[in-house]
Amino acid sequence: MKSHRFEHQAMATVFEIWIDSDDGVYAKQAALEAWRLVDEIESELSFYREESDISRINAMRLGESIFIGEHARRSLSLSLQLCQETEGAFDPNVGHSMKVIKDEKGNASRWSEWFASKKKLTAESKGILIFDEANRSVELASDLPVSFDLGAIGKGYALDRVALLLKVWDLPRFLLSGGGSSLLAGAPPEGKMGWEVSLGKKEYEISERSLGASGIPIKGIHIIDPQKGMPTTRFRAWTFAKSAARSDALSTAAMLLPLKWFQDRLDSSSEELFCIQETEQSELLCFGAFPNEKRTVD
Amino acid sequence: MKQPTFGSLLTRRDFMARSALLGAGTILTSSWAFGESEAKAVAASSSNDIQIAIVGVGAQGRILMDALLQIPNIRVRAVCDIWDYARKYAVNKLKQAGMEATGYIEIEEMLQKEKLDAVVIATPDFWHAPHTNLCLKAGLHVYCEKMMSNTVEGARSMVRTMRETGKLLQIGHQRRSNPRYMHSLFNLIQKGNLLGKMTCASAQWNRAVAEDVGFPKAYEIPAATLSRFGFKDMHQFRNWRWFRDLSGGPISDLGAHQIDIFNWYFGVRPKSLMASGGTDYYKGRQHYDNVMVVYEYPLEHGTARAFYQVQTTTSSGGGYFELFNGDQGSLQISENPRLTKVYRETTAPSWEPLVEKHYLAKSAYVAAPVEKVDSRESKPPEGFEIPVVLNKKLHQPHLENFFEVVRGKGHLNCAADHAFESEASIFPVNAAVEARKVIDLTPRCLLFKIKLKRIIYETCYFIYRTVGGLALKRASCSCQSPRF
Numbered sequence: 070m071k072s073h074r075f076e077h078q079a080m081a082t083v084f085e086i087w088i089d090s091d092d093g094v095y096a097k098q099a100a101l102e103a104w105r106l107v108d109e110i111e112s113e114l115s116f117y118r119e120e121s122d123i124s125r126i127n128a129m130r131l132g133e134s135i136f137i138g139e140h141a142r143r144s145l146s147l148s149l150q151l152c153q154e155t156e157g158a159f160d161p162n163v164g165h166s167m168k169v170i171k172d173e174k175g176n177a178s179r180w181s182e183w184f185a186s187k188k189k190l191t192a193e194s195k196g197i198l199i200f201d202e203a204n205r206s207v208e209l210a211s212d213l214p215v216s217f218d219l220g221a222i223g224k225g226y227a228l229d230r231v232a233l234l235l236k237v238w239d240l241p242r243f244l245l246s247g248g249g250s251s252l253l254a255g256a257p258p259e260g261k262m263g264w265e266v267s268l269g270k271k272e273y274e275i276s277e278r279s280l281g282a283s284g285i286p287i288k289g290i291h292i293i294d295p296q297k298g299m300p301t302t303r304f305r306a307w308t309f310a311k312s313a314a315r316s317d318a319l320s321t322a323a324m325l326l327p328l329k330w331f332q333d334r335l336d337s338s339s340e341e342l343f344c345i346q347e348t349e350q351s352e353l354l355c356f357g358a359f360p361n362e363k364r365t366v367d
Numbered sequence: 368m369k370q371p372t373f374g375s376l377l378t379r380r381d382f383m384a385r386s387a388l389l390g391a392g393t394i395l396t397s398s399w400a401f402g403e404s405e406a407k408a409v410a411a412s413s414s415n416d417i418q419i420a421i422v423g424v425g426a427q428g429r430i431l432m433d434a435l436l437q438i439p440n441i442r443v444r445a446v447c448d449i450w451d452y453a454r455k456y457a458v459n460k461l462k463q464a465g466m467e468a469t470g471y472i473e474i475e476e477m478l479q480k481e482k483l484d485a486v487v488i489a490t491p492d493f494w495h496a497p498h499t500n501l502c503l504k505a506g507l508h509v510y511c512e513k514m515m516s517n518t519v520e521g522a523r524s525m526v527r528t529m530r531e532t533g534k535l536l537q538i539g540h541q542r543r544s545n546p547r548y549m550h551s552l553f554n555l556i557q558k559g560n561l562l563g564k565m566t567c568a569s570a571q572w573n574r575a576v577a578e579d580v581g582f583p584k585a586y587e588i589p590a591a592t593l594s595r596f597g598f599k600d601m602h603q604f605r606n607w608r609w610f611r612d613l614s615g616g617p618i619s620d621l622g623a624h625q626i627d628i629f630n631w632y633f634g635v636r637p638k639s640l641m642a643s644g645g646t647d648y649y650k651g652r653q654h655y656d657n658v659m660v661v662y663e664y665p666l667e668h669g670t671a672r673a674f675y676q677v678q679t680t681t682s683s684g685g686g687y688f689e690l691f692n693g694d695q696g697s698l699q700i701s702e703n704p705r706l707t708k709v710y711r712e713t714t715a716p717s718w719e720p721l722v723e724k725h726y727l728a729k730s731a732y733v734a735a736p737v738e739k740v741d742s743r744e745s746k747p748p749e750g751f752e753i754p755v756v757l758n759k760k761l762h763q764p765h766l767e768n769f770f771e772v773v774r775g776k777g778h779l780n781c782a783a784d785h786a787f788e789s790e791a792s793i794f795p796v797n798a799a800v801e802a803r804k805v806i807d808l809t810p811r812c813l814l815f816k817i818k819l820k821r822i823i824y825e826t827c828y829f830i831y832r833t834v835g836g837l838a839l840k841r842a843s844c845s846c847q848s849p850r851f
Contacts (some may be wrong), residue, residue, distance in 0.1 A: 098581025105426070109433075119704055119758045128758060136437045139463055205436060205464045238583045 070242070070259045075100035078147040079107045080224055082248030082332025088235070089242035089258040094118065099238040103231045106115070110230060113141040114223045119123050121215050122189070126198070130289060131212040136205055144219055144226040146200055151222075151318045152195075156330075161217050170277035176346040208353070250320070253279040269353060281308045281316030283324045284304060284346075301325050304349050309342040309357070316341070331356040341360055373850040390473070404568040406564055417770055418483050420445040422474055422498055423490035424457035425511055431487055431539075432457060434760040436464050438767055445481045445506075447471040449596050450604070452586035472592075474498060478505045480769070485773055487513060491607045493597065497520030498535065500528045501558045510769045514619045514625075515786055517612075519794045526783045535772055537779045538786035541765035546709060547755045550726075551700055552632055559721045560711065562693025565666060568658035568673040570689040572621040575682035579782075609652040612838070616654025617677045618796045621687075626699075628689045629662060629673045630789040636660035637673070637792050639807050642799040648680050655682070657839045660796050702761050709751050718751060 073096045088096040115121040119347055122141035129135060137145075144280045148161040199208040199217060209215065219226075223245030232253055235243050242263040243255040254264045254275045263274030268282075284305030306323035310316035323331075323343050331343050335356055342357030389750055417440060421428055424446050435441055443466050446457040454470040471477040478501070485508040488498050494514040502509050503525075504540040515522035515538055529536040541547045555561040560585040579602065587601055597613070607613040615623075630636065644658030657678035664671045688701035695715035699708045711718055711728065721727045729752030757764070769778045792808060799806045 094582075097578060099583075101578060101580055109429075119756050120760055125758050136439075138433055138436065139460065203465045237585075239585060361521060 070097040072258060072357040073097065073100075075104075077104040077107065079104070079111050080220075080227070080247070081302070082224065082250075084224075084227070084248070085246040086231070086235075087244040087264070088240050090240055095238075096240060099235060100242050102238070102311075103234055106230055106234055107227045110140045110223070110227045113138045114144060114219045116220065123219060126207065127216050129209040134201070134206050139205075139208050140226070140230075142200060142202075142205065142207065144222055145217065146196065147197065147226070147314055148217075148219060148222050148318065149280070151315065151322070153239055155319070155322040155326060157320045158325040158330075159221065161219055161222065168340070221283075221321040222314050222318040223255075224248060225313035225315070225353055228313035228317075229280070245312070247317070250282045251313055252281075252315040264338040269346065271304075271353075275309070277311075279310050279313035279316070281310070281313070281315040281320030282306070283320040303345065303347055304351065307344040311340060319343070326329065328354065366367045374837050410601050416440045416442045417443050417485060417773055418481075418488060419442050419485045420477060420481060420483050421457065422447045422477075422486055422488045422502075423494070424448045424453045425450075425489065425510075428453070428489035430455070430485075431489055431512075431762055431766070432460065434763040434766055435487065436769065437760055437763050440592065441770060442466060444483060445469045445471060445477050447477050448476050448589055449592060450586065452583060453593060453640050461655075474501060476664065476765045478502065478507075480625065483507055485510075485770075489539075492517040493521075493607075493612065496524050499525050503528045503532045503536065504536045505534070506534065508769075508773050510537045510766060512539040513786065513790070514615055514623050514793070515783065515790055517614050517619075519791065522787050522794075523782075524792060526787050529783045531666055535769070536777060536783040537765070537772075538780045538783055538790075539762070539765065540624060540786060540789070541762045542624060542628055542702065544765035544768045545702065545752060545761070546757055546764065547704070548628070548700060550755045551698055554724075554726050555698065555709070555721070556632065556691075556781040558725050559724070561696050561718075561721065561726075562691060562698060563695030563712075563715065563749050564668050565671050565691060565693045566669075566689045567671055567701075568633070568689065569675070570625040570629065570673070570687075571616075571676045571685065572625060572678075572687040573682055574617075574621065574677075574687075577634065579609075581605065585746065597817040609649075611653045613846050614654070615793070615839050616658075616797060617679055618658040619793060620661070622658065622660075622677045622796070623790060625687070626660075626662075626675055626793050627786075627789045629664070629675070630792060631690055633664045633666065633671060633673070635664055635666065637808055638665050638670075639805055640792065640796065640799055641805045642796050643803075644797075644800040655797065655800060658796060658800060660799070662792065675812045696752065702755070704776060707753055707754060707794050710752065711749070722751070725754060727751045736751070736816075 070089045070091050071089050071093065073090060073093050073099065075088075077084045077100075084104070086100050086103060088099065090096040112118065112120075113122045116123055116127075118124060123145075125135055126137065126141075126145075145161070148159070151159045152161070152344040197209070197211045197212045197213070200206075201208065228245045228247050228251055231245055232243070232255060235241070235255065241256040242258055246253075252266055252275075254266075254277065257263045257274070257276040261274065263276040265272055266275055266280055267273070268280075269319040282305065285302065301324050303324045305318050308316045308319040308323055310319060319341060323345060328345070331345070334341070334343075343355070345354045345356075346352075347354070383497055391590050419435075419441060421432055421443060423433070424432060425448070428448070429814055432443070435443060446461070446468050448454040448456060448470070449472050454472075458468050458470045461629040469481070470478075485802070486502045488495060488502070488509060488511040491516050493516070495511055495514070496518075497507050499511045513527070515525055516696060525536060533650065556565075582601055582605055588604065590600070593600060593604055598607070603610055603613070613621065640660055640662050642658060642660035644655035644660075646654070646656055649656045657676070657680070659674070659676045662673045662675070664673060684728055686701070686703065688696060688699050688703070688706045690699045695712050696718075697712075699706065699710075701707050722729060728751065730752055765780065768777070771777050772779050795806050795808070
């Protein structure tokens with residue numbers, strides 16, 4: 070079988086699909102449908118479009134309730150769940166909320182007040198948003214400034230949905246990429262153990278799993294530690310998971326979490342694996358069993 | 368319809384409440400609000416919910432369904448589509464949204480079994496008229512996607528049936544309900560005289576190369592079913608927009624939205640058109656893949672010309688927008704807010720009064736008052752913005768307008784007879800390309816009788832001077848019938 074590559078610009082990055090198939094035309098038609106789906110998802114999740122569900126949520130007031138679409142509902146719900154799992158390290162509301170507070174108030178006490186309230190909300194499992202699944206609506210349950218940005222999970226969520234679509238098209242052998250920072254592999258190419266991906270100097274073969282990456286070498290320091298209110302300087306972090314949305318979000322969290330958090334997680338039955346690189350010169354610190362290592366690149 | 372008026376500054380919550388009542392778009396940054404509209408007595412469902420069906424849940428049907436799911440008290444009871452893949456997708460999506468909708472292949476069966484108030488139709492263009500007429504005659508209000516039909520006769524029949532049945536028929540020119548477009552026309556141009564004398568316009572839709580679409584192999588429709596519904600095969604079913612017997616091609620699919628804005632903003636019908644185009648990029652497609660057309664509009668102060676281009680080989684060059692030029696300013700408007708801009712001629716009167724009325728807002732940079740000449744680094748010219756935000760799905764306000772009128776409030780923003788007037792200048796374009804002639808759009812025939820008021824006005828004007836008969840047969844733009 071031949072591997073066919075297709076690309077598409079969305080979510081301020083380049084999405085790519087590699088499909089292993091004898092029928093290149095059919096693979097291309099499937100990719101076109103995939104791009105339509107990615108665009109549909111972006112229309113709900115985009116922080117930059119005034120009509121997107123996320124923009125409308127960001128304009129809500131306490132107690133207000135609005136209808137939102139399936140993609141926004143699912144990705145927001147997962148984001149808030151991951152926020153709790155990671156003890157606030159992954160927080161879709163953090164970056165812009167802080168910016169809003171800092172720009173508009175410029176008041177340090179407001180920071181601590183915000184953090185205290187946020188922790189309280191997290192501890193009570195109440196969250197900032199209340200979802201009404203039956204009524205497809207979401208209610209804002211806090212008068213704190215909200216400014217959700219799903220940039221750290223949206224690409225992964227889109228890859229998960231594209232994977233489902235490709236299976237409907239009976240094209241199970243694929244590798245999906247959302248800007249290179251979020252990868253999702255389907256069944257391996259014919260005759261191979263998996264799709265080749267690299268982590269730093271090592272190359273691996275992955276199949277039926279996802280890989281998320283975060284770091285500062287390309288985008289610079291841009292991830293805010295919500296516990297400290299400061300940007301993190303960890304060099305890079307990778308996360309393997311079954312779902313691309315999870316690996317995408319957890320790789321962001323992995324930039325912030327203390328090493329003990331990863332060690333504790335090894336004791337659980339989690340299938341998620343983490344690799345941390347503290348500085349550019351540091352060796353990888355890995356927590357969990359690796360996929361098939363193919364070779365180390367010198 | 369009464370035009371929007373300005374009132375006192377609204378809080379966002381006030382505006383949300385009013386928007387919900389009036390079906391207006393959500394506007395965050397201005398004091399703009401819609402005035403009360405004359406209520407139209409239209410019977411609605413006894414319950415607060417409006418029971419609807421979606422007929423055609425392909426690409427456009429999905430967009431409409433997503434917008435419908437944002438509107439309170441709309442219950443989608445059924446979807447109708449001949450393709451299992453699309454039908455199952457829609458039923459599943461509605462189920463996740465808390466609605467148990469039944470899927471149908473045959474619209475007749477759906478109409479027989481379901482108790483509905485209205486339908487939303489997004490089938491291929493050549494099915495618009497049959498489906499709309501059927502639903503209107505079944506006693507339902509109809510929201511139908513544009514173009515009304517692939518033929519002028521089909522479109523005319525829809526207006527006729529609307530009048531015969533007394534039911535509502537809204538056509539999906541959704542910009543007519545977009546608050547940014549409404550504000551720009553009613554307040555900036557008409558009240559604020561932003562442009563001065565309108566002298567010309569241009570518009571474009573530049574769309575990237577798109578290959579033919581396919582289908583999952585497991586979801587191929589049986590040949591007999593395809594044939595029964597007018598399709599040669601699955602390829603034609605999935606790519607119907609490129610076939611002459613099924614649609615009007617890009618000038619119809621894309622151009623119709625924007626040429627409608629020419630007609631709406633100029634407020635008169637064009638008197639002539641000339642066009643060029645061709646199938647130059649995509650081999651084997653029946654419709655022109657690029658079309659350029661020039662209309663002449665007879666305004667009070669003279670002729671204004673409007674140039675339109677649609678092409679399907681690049682998304683560069685500004686994407687899609689409409690640009691209106693006058694001797695005092697220019698307005699570029701688009702569904703994409705980032706492409707919406709206003710420009711003031713340096714000889715024009717100050718726009719400060721428009722800012723004071725909240726018709727315009729100043730851009731982030733504001734030049735200092737000119738009290739003395741200040742020598743320093745260069746400053747940018749004064750910038751203005753349109754302070755209207757639509758934070759709803761693009762088709763939502765137009766659907767909301769439809770449902771509000773179903774409930775007996777206000778008027779349709781694009782009833783079929785008004786849509787027909789506008790689309791009448793679009794039907795002849797492909798024929799004009801083929802004929803390579805100027806076409807005079809002389810108002811002459813098709814007299815409309817407006818019930819009660821008995822106002823008769825002209826609408827159809829497809830009288831042409833020296834075109835080849837065969838060339839214009841396809842466009843069906845002759846005035847063969849004197850009235851609906």
